[in-house]
Amino acid sequence: MAGLLDGFLELLDVLLRNRVRTVMTALSVAWGIFVLVVLLGLGRGLENNVRWMYRDDAVNSIWVYRGRRTIPYQGHPVGERLRYTNRDHELVEARVDGLEKISSRFYPPIPDSVRWQGKIVAADFRAVHPDHRYLENTLVETGRFLDEADLLEKRKVAVIGVQIVGTLFGDHPPIGEWIDIGGAMFKVVGTFRDVGGVNEESQIYLPITTAQASFAGADRVDQVMFTIDDAHMADAVAIEDEVREMLSRAHGVSPADRRAVRIRNNVEEFVRVQSIFDMLAAFVWLVGAGTVAAGIVGVSNILLVSVKERTQEIGLRKALGATPGSIVRMILAEALLLTGTAGYAGLIAGLLVVEGLRRWVPENDYIRDPDIELSTAVGALVLLVVAGCLGGLVPAWRAATLDPIVALREE
Amino acid sequence: MIRLVGIDKTYRVGAHPLHVLKGLHLTVPPGELLAIMGSSGSGKSTLLNILGILDGYDGGEYWLGDALVKDLSERKAADYRNRFLGFVFQSFHLLPFKTALENVALPLYYQGVSRKERLRRAAEHLDQVGLSDWSGHLPGELSGGQKQRVAIARALVTRPRVMLADEPTGALDSVTTQEIMDLLKRVNAEGMTIVVVTHESDIAEQCARTVFLKDGRFEGER
Numbered sequence: 293m294a295g296l297l298d299g300f301l302e303l304l305d306v307l308l309r310n311r312v313r314t315v316m317t318a319l320s321v322a323w324g325i326f327v328l329v330v331l332l333g334l335g336r337g338l339e340n341n342v343r344w345m346y347r348d349d350a351v352n353s354i355w356v357y358r359g360r361r362t363i364p365y366q367g368h369p370v371g372e373r374l375r376y377t378n379r380d381h382e383l384v385e386a387r388v389d390g391l392e393k394i395s396s397r398f399y400p401p402i403p404d405s406v407r408w409q410g411k412i413v414a415a416d417f418r419a420v421h422p423d424h425r426y427l428e429n430t431l432v433e434t435g436r437f438l439d440e441a442d443l444l445e446k447r448k449v450a451v452i453g454v455q456i457v458g459t460l461f462g463d464h465p466p467i468g469e470w471i472d473i474g475g476a477m478f479k480v481v482g483t484f485r486d487v488g489g490v491n492e493e494s495q496i497y498l499p500i501t502t503a504q505a506s507f508a509g510a511d512r513v514d515q516v517m518f519t520i521d522d523a524h525m526a527d528a529v530a531i532e533d534e535v536r537e538m539l540s541r542a543h544g545v546s547p548a549d550r551r552a553v554r555i556r557n558n559v560e561e562f563v564r565v566q567s568i569f570d571m572l573a574a575f576v577w578l579v580g581a582g583t584v585a586a587g588i589v590g591v592s593n594i595l596l597v598s599v600k601e602r603t604q605e606i607g608l609r610k611a612l613g614a615t616p617g618s619i620v621r622m623i624l625a626e627a628l629l630l631t632g633t634a635g636y637a638g639l640i641a642g643l644l645v646v647e648g649l650r651r652w653v654p655e656n657d658y659i660r661d662p663d664i665e666l667s668t669a670v671g672a673l674v675l676l677v678v679a680g681c682l683g684g685l686v687p688a689w690r691a692a693t694l695d696p697i698v699a700l701r702e703e
Numbered sequence: 704m705i706r707l708v709g710i711d712k713t714y715r716v717g718a719h720p721l722h723v724l725k726g727l728h729l730t731v732p733p734g735e736l737l738a739i740m741g742s743s744g745s746g747k748s749t750l751l752n753i754l755g756i757l758d759g760y761d762g763g764e765y766w767l768g769d770a771l772v773k774d775l776s777e778r779k780a781a782d783y784r785n786r787f788l789g790f791v792f793q794s795f796h797l798l799p800f801k802t803a804l805e806n807v808a809l810p811l812y813y814q815g816v817s818r819k820e821r822l823r824r825a826a827e828h829l830d831q832v833g834l835s836d837w838s839g840h841l842p843g844e845l846s847g848g849q850k851q852r853v854a855i856a857r858a859l860v861t862r863p864r865v866m867l868a869d870e871p872t873g874a875l876d877s878v879t880t881q882e883i884m885d886l887l888k889r890v891n892a893e894g895m896t897i898v899v900v901t902h903e904s905d906i907a908e909q910c911a912r913t914v915f916l917k918d919g920r921f922e923g924e925r
Contacts, residue, residue, distance in 0.1 A: 611796075613785020613810055695757070
């Protein structure tokens with residue numbers, strides 16, 4: 293066999309001079325990969341949209357609120373609102389399996405405004421634990437969020453939303469400034485953003501211990517919220533029931549009363565949406581796999597036809613001294629070069645379309661940031677090329693072992 | 704150059720074995736222009752395939768020069784075909800997507816000769832058959848006689864020991880037939896051993912010697 297380059301030139305020559313066959317094969321391969329890439333991109337867009345819809349609060353969180361009794365029990369009348377304390381927080385923290393982050397929230401009973409150097413601005417207050425920022429997806433902009441030391445030492449510090457920063461301080465840097473909250477002075481240690489919007493960014497976070505002590509809260513808690521780890525996502529409903537049962541017993545609530553301990557289970561909802569999405573993803577993969585399978589069959593089929601078409605050529609080449617191995621190599625190398633190049637072109641075209649969708653399709657309720665992992669696309673391409681060529685191996689081998697006399701006589 | 708010693712060939716088709724060649728003896732000295740004549744069914748195609756190392760045989764020995772052609776592997780057979788034999792077919796068998804020059808150069812590709820050298824030698828042989836001006840043309844643009852001349856150049860390009868021509872003029876008119884026969888005679892005069900298989904007696908008459916094949920046996924020669 294002549295040198296590699298020579299073999300390659302011979303191969304290229306054959307491909308270029310048999311245009312129709314070359315173009316047909318190339319088109320079917322390129323189209324398969326193109327469709328696959330676009331499909332996977334759109335599937336990812338759907339997934340991104342689901343994630344975006346749940347971007348504000350942690351998707352793996354369970355929120356426990358104070359509800360009102362609907363059944364009289366142990367001397368407590370209907371309509372009485374539950375009162376949680378730090379003990380309930382500790383109870384949940386100690387007992388829930390798979391608990392990741394936990395924070396309580398106390399709404400201090402103070403006027404909803406904040407003062408600084410004679411200026412007054414409306415604000416809401418949440419007295420929380422440091423892990424609260426994971427539950428609300430709070431993004432620290434400058435300075436820091438609350439930490440354990442703040443709570444231990446009951447420091448008078450505050451982390452304020454960027455909406456308040458603008459209206460209260462203007463261009464003045466807020467960190468280190470002292471602000472008047474409910475008659476007490478708090479030092480600003482950080483500012484934050486929140487994808488939840490203007491309302492979320494008009495909040496002021498205080499250490500829960502400080503707020504309880506400063507504003508006659510004693511050990512009062514208004515809500516307890518926590519996240520659970522991935523391994524326990526599927527147990528979300530069981531965890532919810534366990535927490536309700538636990539707090540009901542602690543507060544003398546009838547086991548049949550499901551409204552007193554009020555629970556919002558984001559996990560359950562997310563798991564439901566996630567399952568819809570998983571089905572969609574499975575569907576996309578199914579269609580994708582079908583496309584690749586069709587591509588493989590297509591490549592093998594075209595190879596088969598091409599070998600049949602070239603029976604005479606192969607017979608002649610054998611008469612002139614081609615070995616069966618060299619015939620198989622010739623056909624497979626042609627197929628590899630052709631499908632590889634065409635698949636690559638389809639891949640690039642698909643990526644361009646996905647990128648185009650990402651940039652130019654206006655915001656909508658279904659698709660957000662379509663995207664594709666390059667490794668997935670390249671993997672599909674390699675699979676198609678290799679499997680297609682393996683499919684072509686049988687006809688190639690048959691052609692190579694064909695009796696040249698018979699092959700030459702074929703018309 | 705060719706020595707056949709008791710060549711025997713039987714095809715097993717279904718229940719009835721078909722004894723095609725029945726102990727053939729033949730010697731072709733170097734530089735001879737030999738015709739093998741026979742009607743269809745005489746075994747002449749089978750003999751040609753055996754001579755061309757395209758088919759095996761059951762008994763006897765086939766010597767090609769100093770090489771015994773018997774029970775060869777596919778690879779060895781391909782190598783012998785490439786180096787020892789040049790083929791000329793009735794229907795030319797040129798690759799339609801390659802130019803005349805590239806068709807002539809093709810056997811050298813399987814010898815691992817560089818592209819440049821291949822084309823140089825091919826041009827030389829194309830010139831010998833008088834087709835220098837047509838080297839860039841595709842077979843579809845050539846007449847039957849021109850195609851066969853290209854095929855003859857292709858058969859000669861490897862400088863084989865023997866040229867095998869299977870009804871080389873079967874697809875040509877009488878004027879062109881004579882041109883091709885003149886070319887074969889000229890090539891033969893330059894020293895090439897040529898075996899022509901034909902059923903036309905006026906072709907056979909132009910060869911130095913003719914052997915007649917009938918029912919798998921040689922029956923006389925001229």
